[in-house]
Amino acid sequence: MPTMETENNSNISRAEQLKQQANEAFKGHKYSQAIDLYTQAIELNGENAVYWANRAFAHTKLEEYGSAIQDGTKAIEIDPRYSKGYYRRGAAYLAMGKFKDALKDFQQVKKLCPNDPDATKKLKECEKAVMKLKFEEAIAVPESQKRSVADTIDYHTVEVEPQYTGARIEGDVVTLDFVQKMLDDFKNQKNLHKRYAYQIVLQTRDMLRALPSLVDIVVPEGKHFTVCGDVHGQFYDLLNIFELNGLPSEDNPYLFNGDFVDRGSFSLEVILTLFAFKCMCPSAIYLARGNHESKSMNKIYGFEGEVRSKLSEIFVELFAEVFCCLPLAHVINGKVFVVHGGLFSVDGVKLSDIRAIDRFCEPPEEGLMCELLWSDPQPQPGRGPSKRGVGLSFGGDVTKRFLQENNLDLVVRSHEVKDEGYEIEHDGKLITVFSAPNYCDQMGNKGAFIRFEAPDMKPNIVTFSAVPHPDVKPMAYANNFLRMFS
Missing domain, CATH: 1.25.40.10 (Tetratricopeptide repeat domain)
Structure with missing residues (x-):
């Protein structure tokens, strides 16, 4: 013995x-x-x-x-x-x-x-x-006394120097020609003039402000719709998605499901690209808020430093304001619920409750808005504490009840890096999609996007690998202290 x-x-x-x-x-x-x-x-x-x-x-x-x-x-x-x-x-x-x-x-x-x-x-x-x-x-000025920085800017008065050779918007309309020229400039690491950056961001803000917190999307029979997950400032991988799946247009619409910025060091290029397509054709691109579209995250993970370096301090404030206008979730054809993070700490949440959220603020540390942006699925039933320290973990039973109570078929969410770019969980009722391959230049994961064809709305998942990018490391603009640990 x-x-x-x-x-x-x-x-x-x-x-x-x-x-x-x-x-x-x-x-x-x-x-x-x-x-x-x-x-x-x-x-x-x-x-x-x-x-x-x-x-x-x-x-x-x-x-x-x-x-x-x-x-x-x-x-x-x-x-x-x-x-x-x-x-x-x-x-x-x-x-x-x-x-x-x-x-x-x-x-x-x-x-x-x-x-x-x-x-x-x-x-x-x-x-x-x-x-x-x-x-x-x-x-800090109290919220109640704060003046909107967007209301103080008139982009028409910003002068474009004669020596500027980059993309230009003629008048007030953003055209495909402009967007393509801008993408070429970005590819060659050239900046967009402040005047046009202001114009794109301000026009996008007006569009986003007019939307509800939960947006309904209708895909006509015979048409398709693409959902992408986190892009995290990986501009060259974003271009690769468009290479593989076509540019956003009325006939080729996309939803980008949050976390456009931070970590990757081409976040400004990513956000201006997505916003410019939104200005060019509002129905070509839908945008949802992620947990990284917030001041506290941008301060730490690089977007704030990047905007300051490539544009100016006033743009830091402006982006923070516009991020507060992003919708929190989307429903496609009444069947597919798309959200950045996940579901809730309580049962019985209806789509009407999400529509009723006053989203025009920085994300709170608890409640429905926080959970939409931060929660993650877990394999076991029930609910558990969040491994992130914010939001919660929810099981398959929670997913199924939410779908049943709201007459939905599927939850699509992002928020987590996955080896294959996606993961199907909760008996096929929940799909995680993540669109930043080789995340932070070190995770070795694939990226993915999901194409839905109407009317059956079955998810068709496409995976792809990372493409080369200029030698600018992830987190190049991040909080100095955080860079010491990365």
């Missing part, structure tokens, strides 16, 4: 082997596999703080910051002197924009490793970020 001690020793050495395998998977960017292996190691030896801290790091790579914070906390409980526990948790807080919580953890790292130059550097950056935040809070 093996003694308790022998069994214990055997578990400990097996757990170490699993950790080594997990580390290898992590190095190969196979983060989900790494999480599974660290989990197995934890099941054999749950008292090793290293396993928890390593798993926290893998969760961070998959943007599962809520889970990373839990694992970092557990590592700290097991060994309060293990600096990596605070380090991993601090990094996850940071990624969520919780700078004050991050600061406490990095102060602790510095205390435990007083001579570590890396810890010193990160603490300094974190202190700067908190100071900046306090300053911004101190000078």
Whole structure:
């Protein structure tokens, strides 16, 4: 009979082997596999703080910051002197924009490793970020007194210098010729003149403001409709989608399901392209808000820095205003519900409740609007906490009830990177579609889009691989502090 001690020793050495395998998977960017292996190691030896801290790091790579914070906390409980526990948790807080919580953890790292130059550097950056935040809070104008920046701009008065050779809009109408010239300029890394950027963004704002929070789309019999997921500033992959599936037009309409910007360093090119097609032909392109169409995300993940660098500070405010006008969800032919994140923490939500949401604001931290933008499906039934730390996880039973109560057939959502560019879950009732291949130049995933043909509206999924882009790294414009961790 093996003694308790022998069994214990055997578990400990097996757990170490699993950790080594997990580390290898992590190095190969196979983060989900790494999480599974660290989990197995934890099941054999749950008292090793290293396993928890390593798993926290893998969760961070998959943007599962809520889970990373839990694992970092557990590592700290097991060994309060293990600096990596605070380090991993601090990094996850940071990624969520919780700078004050991050600061406490990095102060602790510095205390435990007083001579570590890396810890010193990160603490300094974190202190700067908190100071900046306090300053911004101190000078912020109350919402009720804020004047719309869009109302202060008249693009007609912006002068175009004679030496400007880029795309031009003649008069007030955005034409296909203009859009194609603009795309060529963007391809060659040329900027669009501010005058035309203002015109596109302001015209799009007027169109979006007039829409309801839930938009109904009708696809006539014999026609098709394409749904794309997150593009995340990957402009050259967006061009590839148009190459594969045709440019947006009245006969070839698209819905882009949120997260147009951030992370990829061509976010401005992506958003101006999508907005320009919307101006050219409103029924050619539909746009939904994602969790990254928000000030807090844009501040951290690069869009704000990119806009400031390529255009100006006033455009930062302008985009923030326009993002607040984006609809939150779409229903295609009364059958397919399309939303960026997912479903709700309560049963009984009707389409009329979504239509009634006052969306003209920054996303709140809870409630229907937050859940539409942030939630994720889970394999098990019921509801669970969100691995992201915002929104929730919902099971197949939740999906089926929502579809039944609203007389719908299918939920299509985005929000999560998938190896094949898509995943079908909840007994075929829910499809995740993600359109940024080789996400952040390191995930190795495919991208996908879904074509629906009317009247049967069966999803036809097309996958594609990443294409080359100029040598500008993802997150090139991101918050300096966050870049240190990427």
